[in-house]
Amino acid sequence: MSDSAVSEVDSPPAAGEPPVKPRRDLAKLVRAVAWLALLVVLLALPLYLDAAWLKAGQYMMIGGVGAIGLTLVVGQAGQLSLAHAFFLLAGGTAYTVLSGPTGDDRVIGFGLDPGLSLLGAVAVSALLGLAFAPVAGRLRGIYLGVASLALVFLGLYFGQSAEELTGGTSTGRAPTPFSLFGFPFTNDGPEITLLGVPIRQAERTWYLFLLLTALAFVIARGAVAGRPGRSWRAVRDNEAAAAVMGVSVLRAKAGAFAVSSAYGGLAGAMTVLWFDILKPDESEFGTYGINVSIAYLAMVIIGGLGSVPGALVGALIVNGLPQVLALYSADLGWFSGTGDGALTPVLVSSFVYGAAIILVVLFEPGGLAAIGRRITRKRIRRQSSQPAEES
Numbered sequence: 001m002s003d004s005a006v007s008e009v010d011s012p013p014a015a016g017e018p019p020v021k022p023r024r025d026l027a028k029l030v031r032a033v034a035w036l037a038l039l040v041v042l043l044a045l046p047l048y049l050d051a052a053w054l055k056a057g058q059y060m061m062i063g064g065v066g067a068i069g070l071t072l073v074v075g076q077a078g079q080l081s082l083a084h085a086f087f088l089l090a091g092g093t094a095y096t097v098l099s100g101p102t103g104d105d106r107v108i109g110f111g112l113d114p115g116l117s118l119l120g121a122v123a124v125s126a127l128l129g130l131a132f133a134p135v136a137g138r139l140r141g142i143y144l145g146v147a148s149l150a151l152v153f154l155g156l157y158f159g160q161s162a163e164e165l166t167g168g169t170s171t172g173r174a175p176t177p178f179s180l181f182g183f184p185f186t187n188d189g190p191e192i193t194l195l196g197v198p199i200r201q202a203e204r205t206w207y208l209f210l211l212l213t214a215l216a217f218v219i220a221r222g223a224v225a226g227r228p229g230r231s232w233r234a235v236r237d238n239e240a241a242a243a244v245m246g247v248s249v250l251r252a253k254a255g256a257f258a259v260s261s262a263y264g265g266l267a268g269a270m271t272v273l274w275f276d277i278l279k280p281d282e283s284e285f286g287t288y289g290i291n292v293s294i295a296y297l298a299m300v301i302i303g304g305l306g307s308v309p310g311a312l313v314g315a316l317i318v319n320g321l322p323q324v325l326a327l328y329s330a331d332l333g334w335f336s337g338t339g340d341g342a343l344t345p346v347l348v349s350s351f352v353y354g355a356a357i358i359l360v361v362l363f364e365p366g367g368l369a370a371i372g373r374r375i376t377r378k379r380i381r382r383q384s385s386q387p388a389e390e391s
Contacts, residue, residue: 069263075306091265125265159280
């Protein structure tokens with residue numbers, strides 16, 4: 001929850017309103033019940049959806065993990081970053097190289113356990129973020145955004161030239177299928193049936209991505225509510241005042257950028273597992289290009305800068321809409337044109353979330369998270385006032 005939301009909940013009640021503490025306790029209870037209900041629904045979805053819809057949901061969770069990391073550095077720490085696509089490529093490459101088989105003459109592999117390789121990908125991305133910290137600590141605003149954008153072009157060059165790591169733009173390289181403590185998240189291994197539904201690769205990957213997203217969400221909420229979040233917000237609001245209060249501005253900025261980079265690396269590893277291939281881009285627009293960095297920035301703006309739940313909602317819109325349109329278009333006959341000007345799900349989605357950004361900037365700078373908080377407060381006040389009215 002952002003500082004504005006906390007101050008709104010803790011503000012003195014108006015005349016005739018119930019005390020603050022019962023309202024706050026009720027708000028916590030409502031949120032806990034809502035999150036629990038959402039978790040139950042997400043756990044049950046693989047039992048009712050087919051593989052195509054599960055694949056779309058997995059892509060939304062990839063966006064959610066990456067957007068959480070970006071909203072921490074942009075919304076909480078106030079640092080404009082357009083380098084998220086670079087860290088996606090770094091994380092995907094690190095996982096593929098660390099878990100890749102040894103003895104391949106074409107590409108390098110270390111043959112590590114996939115679980116350790118996933119942790120290694122997160123660590124490598126965080127270290128790359130720390131390496132950029134001297135720049136992030138001395139720049140702000142649009143200057144930092146332009147400097148971070150240079151990393152995307154650096155990633156483009158790296159992906160094309162380091163063929164022994166990435167496999168090159170022509171063929172790429174396949175990642176090692178993920179397994180955890182010997183349990184494969186593919187169709188290999190033991191057959192599992194739950195309520196008459198076989199749990200195969202699509203279902204197993206769904207649960208894996210759901211676990212990673214939940215862990216990313218919980219860790220981010222803890223960081224925002226703890227000392228790191230307070231130092232980030234202090235630096236965001238006023239660097240001079242933060243320094244007077246004893247906050248190390250450079251350390252806070254470096255920490256925020258490293259944490260955001262780690263989240264980007266995790267999303268990158270999930271991306272290569274989702275595509276089942278690591279294939280660097282041939283131009284600056286692609287899986288790890290400028291368009292991806294802009295899409296992640298759109299997620300956090302639409303969801304609400306600094307809001308961790310809002311980042312998930314923004315990812316649901318930006319990453320989910322193209323997947324949903326692509327699935328429905330096959331049944332409804334949409335996007336069947338073959339000309340150069342034909343509409344595609346990605347193009348329509350770009351129009352939609354572009355319009356959403358404009359509406360958010362003009363009418364609700366707090367994003368969807370602010371709208372959700374306003375609705376929740378009204379419902380809580382209505383429910384809290386009912387016993388008093390009845391008595």
